[in-house]
Amino acid sequence: QTAPVPQAPLAPLYQALGEKPGIAALMGDFVDRMKANARIGKLFDEIKPAYLKEQLTDQICELSGGPCKYEGEEMKKSHEKLGIDKAQFNLVVEILQAAMDARAIPFSTQNQLLAKLAPMHRDIITVQ
Numbered sequence: 001q002t003a004p005v006p007q008a009p010l011a012p013l014y015q016a017l018g019e020k021p022g023i024a025a026l027m028g029d030f031v032d033r034m035k036a037n038a039r040i041g042k043l044f045d046e047i048k049p050a051y052l053k054e055q056l057t058d059q060i061c062e063l064s065g066g067p068c069k070y071e072g073e074e075m076k077k078s079h080e081k082l083g084i085d086k087a088q089f090n091l092v093v094e095i096l097q098a099a100m101d102a103r104a105i106p107f108s109t110q111n112q113l114l115a116k117l118a119p120m121h122r123d124i125i126t127v128q
């Protein structure tokens with residue numbers, strides 16, 4: 001008789017987001033919504049949606065305490081040529097909120113994720 005192998009507890013935020021499958025579904029919808037948006041959609045014409053969805057899934061999985069490792073480009077490098085301003089950043093936050101609402105993710109969970117993303121604005125917004 002072998003003893004059960006102890007498992008490290010999963011992070012609450014990662015679990016609340018539905019773990020890797022929930023995050024992948026959320027990021028899939030999020031990218032589709034950004035591409036479909038009249039104000040920012042064109043910016044995404046050059047990047048393969050499947051690649052972006054995969055990078056975002058790994059990034060949010062890792063950021064929320066899940067067992068993933070983000071291996072995409074640094075935020076500064078991947079956004080600096082896009083000339084993103086504060087209004088565009090806020091619009092992306094609103095689109096993410098709408099995607100989370102659509103999946104009935106509780107507000108407390110939404111706020112925890114947004115709080116982790118907020119500091120990234122320093123690397124993403126390059127136009128005042």
Ligand code: HEM
Pocket residue numbers: 040043044046047052055056059071072073074078079082084088089090092117118120121124
């Ligand atoms: C906290 C907010 C954001 C996060 C976490 C984020 C995350 C990412 C990630 C992980 C990538 C892929 C990097 C790679 O190529 O490996 C990416 C690319 C991209 N992001 Fe963001 N992003 C954010 C905000 C924004 C905003 C506000 C915009 C525009 C309004 C934007 C537009 C883009 C575009 C167009 C690309 C593809 C660039 C290319 O063609 O290579 N992002 N982002």
